[in-house]
Amino acid sequence: MSAGSAVRQVRLFKNGRSQAVRIPREFELPGNEATLRRDERGRLILEAIPRPRLLDLLATWTPLDKKDQLPEIEDLPAEPVKL
DSSP states (O other): OOTTOOOOOOOEEEETTEEEEOOOGGGOOSSSOEEEEEOTTSOEEEEEOOOOOHHHHHHHSOOOOGGGOOOOOOOOOOOOOOO
């Protein structure tokens, strides 16, 4: 643990057949998923899963084939609006 790291005692409880821990507000993680692992010393490490960046997500998509392209849409003039 680095110098200046906050430490707080928390309570464990049962949630169905799983053990759970209530995370205090100052340690709240973003999102609704995280990873949990046990290190070589037996400590549990809980880490937020970073949200994917839009550009990284788009890079995983395959481009549309020519046959899958959308049809042309006629560009009609705007209709008059009475104010």
